[in-house]
Amino acid sequence: MKLDRSFYNRNTLIVAKELLGKILVHNIDGKLLKGKIVETEGYLGLRDKAAHSYGGKKTNRVETMYGDPGRAYVYLIYGMYYCLNIVTEEEGSPEAVLIRGVEPLEGIDEMSINRFGKSYHQLTKYQNRNLTNGPGKLSMAFNIDKTLDKENLCRNRLYVESGLEEDFNIIETTRIGIDYAEEAKDFPYRFYIEGNPYVSKL
DNA sequence: TACGGGATCCACT
């Protein structure tokens, strides 16, 4: 079942945790790509130096974070990769959850081709492990780019659905790649499913 | 397995 706006219109860290185990779906002209979300990070806007919206900064790029919850915030990073976030909290509160890792479930051949230009059974063991275990990698595998910025996840193109009920432990730790963020780099806003091989970094 | 550097470009200053 597809998650609706009320799911996203809540405390960012709760949404980040509850997204674990849920299924990310990209419907590309009827072809479904699906993956279980195994790693997330919260970015808490005003009081979080690691967030693009820190201190209420409002530029064209981060405008999406200020919008209504349940939309995608997609931005280009390091000139070559895209990162997928989901906007949380009520409109005007610039917070979001970064999706950092998913476990491929459906459309794996498509993902393999998007990432490495060959089908799944031709991947090396290394490529297999590195298919979707990182924000740039999963965006490439899922064919997610800037054109999906502001996409409404309550519609049918890009969305998240509830997963199978299963037990897992959630590890709560510090975020990746934000050394510049001073005290915020120590905030425990990163969450992942313990033991899952598609977590980007242990 | 771990580290270092290069790739690449748009948003922001």
Added chain:
DNA sequence: GTGGATCCCGTAT
């Protein structure tokens, strides 16, 4: 003009 919510490959251990 600067630098980043990253990835990949080479080299070394």
